[in-house]
Amino acid sequence: MRPLPVNKRKAGFNNMVTPRTPRDAKSDVNIPRRKQRGHCSSTGERGRGPVCKVICGAPTCTCGGCCVPEELMVEYKIRSYEGSDYEVVRDLFSHGMSEYIPSICIHVVTRPWVLFVLTCMFLCLLVSSKSVILPVLAVTLLLALGRHLLGYCWSLYINHCLKEDLQDIQKTYMEDKGSHFWVAEVEDSVVGTVAAKPSDENQDELQLKRMSVRNDFRGLGIAKALSREVISFARQRGYQSVVLNTLMVQREAQRMYESVGFKKYTEFVLPTVYGQLVDLTISKYRYDVLPAK
């Protein structure tokens, strides 16, 4: 199977990518991901495709998977959602969102008032008990409880989404011509999802939602291709812009959207008690499709 050139990959159809181990396993390369970018070892061109971790570590370029043997290449395509994708789409969303529980915990624990409370508690117990064991145990227990509570709250949010637009995907996204749901598929398996529907705030804006890519297919440009699919849909349907929301912990997603051309236009702390308490910041991004009227 011939690997396709990168420009065809970017078109989002019949794309060739190399499956990877999950992103966590990337640490064995021991260099920051950004620094892996360079020039293709075969053609000398600046590589923009996925980095070959299998053989040479060079980025693939327009020669199409220059350093990746054909047997290691797989094909992905982006297609419209079908009823049979229902379970896997919901699973991909739940798993993608659940990954943020540790980052949210770290975010909360590093809030100044939380650090202050933990330190005070530690010191009070240390002074009163004259032992290190009790304060260490108490702080550990509190952190574990906090982790559990945050995980529970986050799972409530995930369940809320599953009962909202992801309850009846066909009806929410596929029946109106201004909305749509796509999946990225590799060898008949769905590995990525994205949805689009008119924004609640402005009907000229298309809202990008439910972006998620399976862990072992990340960093290969699938999310970028899905974003471009939404942008081209917005263009065809005459929307002025594509907008989306991200949480402060979704840094990979923010970088991905920025690299596609989205610009952050506003940022605010969620106006709820818990939002204010833990400084839950939402960043809104926009991609202008057509010049404003």
Ligand SMILES: CC(C)(COP(=O)(O)OP(=O)(O)OC[C@H]1O[C@@H](n2cnc3c(N)ncnc32)[C@H](O)[C@@H]1OP(=O)(O)O)[C@@H](O)C(=O)NCCC(=O)NCCS
């Ligand atoms: C965010 C997510 C969709 C990205 O999917 P992906 O297929 O890995 O992204 P792509 O390969 O298309 O995009 C890669 C770009 O994203 C950014 N990026 C992705 N992972 C990154 C990482 N670990 N470190 C730095 N940048 C990263 C970079 O800008 C990168 O561009 P580059 O390859 O030119 O450096 C994926 O991580 C995911 O599903 N996360 C969980 C769900 C989620 O957060 N959804 C977004 C809701 S708003």
